[in-house]
Amino acid sequence: MKWVFEEQFSFFSCMQVILANSIVKLTLVKPQGWLAGIKYGGMDNLLDIKSPESHRGYWDVNWSVPGGLEPHQLISGTEYNVIHHSYDKIEVSFRTTYNPSGLGIKLPLSIDIRYILQNGVSGFHCYAIYERPTGCPAFDLSQTRMVFKLRREKFHYMAISDEKQRIMPMPEDLLPHRGKRLIVPESVMLVNPINPDLKGEVDDKYQYSMDNQESGVHGWISSEPLIGFWVIFPSHEFRSGGPTKQNLTVHTGPACLAMFHGMHYIGDEMVTHFEAGEDWNKVFGPIFVYLNSTPTISNAHSLWLDAKKQRLLEEAAWPYDFISSKHYIRAAGRGSAYGKLVVQDKFLHGSLIPAKSAHVGLSVAKKAGGWQTESKHYQFWVKTDSNGNFNIKNVIPGIYRLHGWVPGFIGDYLEKGFIDITAGSEIQLGDLVYVPPRDGPTMWDIGFPDRTASGYYVPDVSPIYANRLFLNSQEKFRQYGLWDRYTDVNPETEQTFTIGISDPRKDWFFAQVNRKWGKSQYVPSTWTIKFIMDSVTTGTYKLRLAIASATRCSLEICINGMDPEHTVFEVLNLGTDNAVCRHGVHGLYRLFSIEVHSSLLIKGDNSMFLRQTKAGSALCGIMYDYVRLESPAFSESSEQNFEFKAQTS
Numbered sequence: 001m002k003w004v005f006e007e008q009f010s011f012f013s014c015m016q017v018i019l020a021n022s023i024v025k026l027t028l029v030k031p032q033g034w035l036a037g038i039k040y041g042g043m044d045n046l047l048d049i050k051s052p053e054s055h056r057g058y059w060d061v062n063w064s065v066p067g068g069l070e071p072h073q074l075i076s077g078t079e080y081n082v083i084h085h086s087y088d089k090i091e092v093s094f095r096t097t098y099n100p101s102g103l104g105i106k107l108p109l110s111i112d113i114r115y116i117l118q119n120g121v122s123g124f125h126c127y128a129i130y131e132r133p134t135g136c137p138a139f140d141l142s143q144t145r146m147v148f149k150l151r152r153e154k155f156h157y158m159a160i161s162d163e164k165q166r167i168m169p170m171p172e173d174l175l176p177h178r179g180k181r182l183i184v185p186e187s188v189m190l191v192n193p194i195n196p197d198l199k200g201e202v203d204d205k206y207q208y209s210m211d212n213q214e215s216g217v218h219g220w221i222s223s224e225p226l227i228g229f230w231v232i233f234p235s236h237e238f239r240s241g242g243p244t245k246q247n248l249t250v251h252t253g254p255a256c257l258a259m260f261h262g263m264h265y266i267g268d269e270m271v272t273h274f275e276a277g278e279d280w281n282k283v284f285g286p287i288f289v290y291l292n293s294t295p296t297i298s299n300a301h302s303l304w305l306d307a308k309k310q311r312l313l314e315e316a317a318w319p320y321d322f323i324s325s326k327h328y329i330r331a332a333g334r335g336s337a338y339g340k341l342v343v344q345d346k347f348l349h350g351s352l353i354p355a356k357s358a359h360v361g362l363s364v365a366k367k368a369g370g371w372q373t374e375s376k377h378y379q380f381w382v383k384t385d386s387n388g389n390f391n392i393k394n395v396i397p398g399i400y401r402l403h404g405w406v407p408g409f410i411g412d413y414l415e416k417g418f419i420d421i422t423a424g425s426e427i428q429l430g431d432l433v434y435v436p437p438r439d440g441p442t443m444w445d446i447g448f449p450d451r452t453a454s455g456y457y458v459p460d461v462s463p464i465y466a467n468r469l470f471l472n473s474q475e476k477f478r479q480y481g482l483w484d485r486y487t488d489v490n491p492e493t494e495q496t497f498t499i500g501i502s503d504p505r506k507d508w509f510f511a512q513v514n515r516k517w518g519k520s521q522y523v524p525s526t527w528t529i530k531f532i533m534d535s536v537t538t539g540t541y542k543l544r545l546a547i548a549s550a551t552r553c554s555l556e557i558c559i560n561g562m563d564p565e566h567t568v569f570e571v572l573n574l575g576t577d578n579a580v581c582r583h584g585v586h587g588l589y590r591l592f593s594i595e596v597h598s599s600l601l602i603k604g605d606n607s608m609f610l611r612q613t614k615a616g617s618a619l620c621g622i623m624y625d626y627v628r629l630e631s632p633a634f635s636e637s638s639e640q641n642f643e644f645k646a647q648t649s
Contacts, residue, residue, distance in 0.1 A: 017080070019090055019117045019124075024291060026117060026124060033077040033094025033113040034058050035148075040122075041227045041293035048149040048253075055149060059113055059128055062143040065105060066273075070142060075111055075128075084324045089118040091324050098133055108136035108274075114286075114325065122292060123230075125320075126258075127285030129327050134279055141272040141375075144284065146258040150220055150229060155254040156195075159304045160208055160218040166469045169203050169252045170194045179203070182465075183618065184581045187480050189465070202465050202480040205251030206582040209264065212236045213243035213381070217290075217311040220254050221303055228303035230290040231258050234314035237396070238284050240375035241266060243359055244451065246584060260284040261375055265549075265587045267576025272375045280376060283327050288314050319394055329396045335421040337362065338391040339429030341384055341413070343406055347441045354388040355406045355434060362392055362400040362419065369412040371403045372588055395421045402429065409436040410449045410546050410626060411591055437593055438630060439542045444499040444531055445628035446508060452586040453477075453548045453623035456510040459485040477510060478583045483618050486525070487516040499531040511580055512553075512612050513621035524615045526562075529608040529627070536601045539632030543568070543594040543608075546625035549587030550575025553622045554614040559600040562609055569594045573614075574622070581619040589625065596629070 015030035020039075027037030027045075035057025038046040047056035059075040077094030084091040095112040109130055116125040126146060152171055159165040169190055173179050179188040187204040210218075212233075219230035239245065240261040247259035261284075263270045274280065290310045292303050319331050341355035361381035363371040371379060377398070384390045402415035413434040419427060448455050454477070461470075461479035470478045486495075486509050494515070497507055514522035543557070557569040569592065577587025608629075614620055 015080075017092060019092065019115065021117060021119055021121070023120070023122045024117070024124065026115065028092070028094070028115060029053050031077045031080040031094055033075070033080075033115075035115070038291075040291045042225045043151070043154065043222070043227060046150055046154075046222070046227065046229055046291075048151055050152065051149050057146070057148050059111070059144070059146050061107065061109075061141065063107055064140050064142070066138055066140060068105075073107055075113065077111075077113060083114070087119060089116060089322055091116045098136060100135075100137075108132060108139050112325075116286065116322065118322065123288055123290040125286040125288050127283060127287070127323070127325075127328075129281065129283050129325055131281040132274060132279055135277060136274070138276040138278075139274055141261065141274070142270075143262040144260050145262065146260075146287070148229070148231070148256040148289070150254045150256065151222065152254060154222040154224070154227075155220040155229065156223060157221040157300075158208070158219070158250045158254065159221065159307075160210060160215065160249045163473065164208065164469060164475075165304065167195065167198070168250075168254060169198055169201075171253055173198070174203070174252060182480065184480070200464070201467055203252055203467070204480060204583065205248055206264075206584075207467055207470070207478045207480075208249050208251060209246045209582065209584065210249055211243065212239050212241070212245050212247060215247065215249055216315070217307050218249040219256055219307060220250065221300055226294050226297060226300050226303065228290075228292045228307055229256060230292075230307040230310070231256050232288040232290055232307070232311050232314050233258070234286070234288060234311075234318040234320070237378045237380055238282065240272075241270065241373065242361060242363070242371045242379050243381045244372070244586065244589075246586075258285075258287050265577055265579055265582065265584055266373060267578065267588065269373045269576075269588060270375065281327055282376070282378075283325065286320065286323065331394060333423045334394045334396055335423060335425035335427065336391065336393045336395060337402070337419055337421065337427040337429055338389075340431045341388045341390065341404060341406070342431065342433055343409055344433050344435045345409065345438060347438060352433065354386065355384055355404070356386050356388065358384045358388065358390075358404055358406040360384055360390045360392065360402065360404040362395055362421070363403050364398065364400055365403065366401060368403070368414040369589065397422050402432070404434065405451065406434060406436070407450045408448065409434070410544055410628075411437045412589075437544060437591065439540075440630040440633040443533075443541070443629040443631050445626065446497065446499075446529070447504050447624065447626040449546055449626035451546070451548055451589045451625050453510045453625065454585045456504055456508045456624075457506055458482070458510045459489055461485075462488075477585045480583065482583075483511065483513045483580055483621065484516050486511070486513050490515075494526050494528065496528045496530060499529065508624075510585060511621045511623045512610065513580060514612065514615060514618060516618070522616060522618050524611065524613045526612075527610040529610070531606050531608070531629070533601060533603055533606055536598050536603055537632050538598050541596040541598065541601065541632060542630040543596050544626070544628040544630065545569075545592040545594060546627070547574075547590040547592070547622060548585065548625040549577045549579035549623040550590065551577050551580050551587075551622075552614065552617065552620040553612050555622060556611040556613055557594065558609040558611065559596060560602065560607055562611065566600060568596050568600065578619070579623060580621045585623060586625075587623075598632070
């Protein structure tokens with residue numbers, strides 16, 4: 001095959017770099033590094049020709065100095081270089097170097113954007129090297145990503161999973177004369193869309209968010225010709241927040257995103273803080289942009305199936321052996337760690353329990369659960385097999401802690417010792433035991449601990465706000481406006497859940513939000529848990545409250561009375577996850593262990609009140625993962641009570 005590699009002036013007197021093999025042709029703006037054109041499959045440019053060259057394929061960041069405003073900044077290179085040029089591949093660099101001199105506040109990062117085109121490959125690789133040179137001032141990094149804006153008159157069909165595929169609105173449909181903006185700024189009701197079949201639906205980019213662990217490939221399919229444009233993540237090691245971090249994928253534009261770091265579904269705790277003088281570097285990517293096509297419309301779905309196969313090939317090839325940067329560590333320079341994780345919960349089982357399908361990972365985070373907000377370094381995660389065995393391969397050398405969590409058990413596992421990964425190392429960790437938080441046997445519990453609220457009651461969407469993709473979906477929670485459905489479901493009284501009678505899947509609303517009062521007011525809500533105690537043991541009971549998400553809420557928990565004497569827990573202004581308005585069922589996982597003295601409990605009927613006391617907003621609220629009341633440890637009466645309740649609930 002023949003390479004085409006040239007530099008030329010465009011009509012606008014900007015230098016362009018052309019990279020082409022016999023399949024795909026890339027046009028890059030020099031020295032900025034913007035991707036201005038992708039020629040493939042008979043289409044002269046897959047990118048949006050109505051957008052300026054700087055906003056077709058580009059990297060950007062959201063950042064701020066401490067205490068300052070947060071600007072959005074397009075990354076623009078100032079220096080261009082050919083890194084590698086051979087028969088097999090070409091790799092080019094567009095670099096901007098931090099220079100503290102001059103006027104204005106400047107992003108204190110040096111960024112090197114790379115593009116790789118290989119011989120005979122239907123697509124290209126992109127990555128970037130972020131560096132903080134010595135002496136950089138302090139700053140905060142809240143988001144960075146790569147964006148592709150595709151031809152709006154061609155790409156109408158998106159696919160992000162087997163179930164989530166659809167024809168999308170046109171960008172013009174979001175304008176005032178065609179769409180009505182709702183109380184969530186990103187949500188638009190399609191009043192007069194160009195495609196009349198979409199009339200009455202709600203469009204919101206957050207409806208297409210996915211967990212990192214589930215989002216290895218996403219993209220668009222064009223019409224006339226039928227071309228697939230796919231962003232593939234061969235690894236998630238360079239993405240912030242671990243496997244359960246949710247990120248945007250595609251949205252009306254048509255836009256295709258590669259999110260590397262962002263605050264979505266976590267909030268302020270996800271911001272990366274750099275101290276003055278702190279050195280740092282990280283490689284984001286590479287990602288693979290895969291292109292495929294078919295001449296037959298009946299085979300259009302095969303483009304998605306082919307993209308999924310390509311994802312598997314990219315994952316199998318990771319870490320790549322063709323990356324030229326010294327900052328990218330190839331397979332020979334990496335190590336591994338393996339072992340077995342089991343659970344010890346003497347109140348459930350007399351012997352050790354294999355940690356089946358547990359998430360186990362290496363992260364530099366030093367606190368249990370700290371991996372959720374760790375963003376400066378790399379993370380390496382796998383799932384255990386049915387016996388709890390795991391093998392974490394291709395780990396970049398460094399000092400890590402082993403983290404994990406097990407479905408069916410609360411809390412986070414954290415191995416006490418540090419793990420030193422070196423090139424070629426194969427560290428045997430042996431049998432590891434996770435002892436989840438527990439002081440005594442279960443009196444009663446609500447839900448299943450999986451760090452989400454997906455197992456609770458999610459109502460049908462109001463017909464006026466429907467997105468048809470989610471009408472018969474396992475992800476009904478993706479619909480708009482479900483916060484108002486709480487009041488519809490409970491029009492006269494607040495939610496009451498009776499242990500042993502109520503069903504969490506039917507009687508526990510998936511989010512404790514404010515109650516709508518009148519046309520536009522929102523007032524606090526109080527949920528009641530009713531339970532019967534045959535006897536009360538003197539001592540301290542323990543309430544375990546696992547939170548799946550929290551957004552600007554204040555929670556107060558009372559036992560058998562709503563006054564200070566009966567209050568056992570209070571937290572103010574909890575969380576900035578925004579999972580309620582962004583159509584999710586989890587965000588930042590939190591676990592609270594609350595002491596309940598026996599003097600607050602009575603023999604017979606008891607009531608626990610969960611009071612969300614912060615009013616005024618439709619979009620604040622709390623999502624529960626799991627709630628459990630434990631009796632005092634090692635008491636005969638509580639053991640008998642536990643057995644009775646387990647049979648009746």
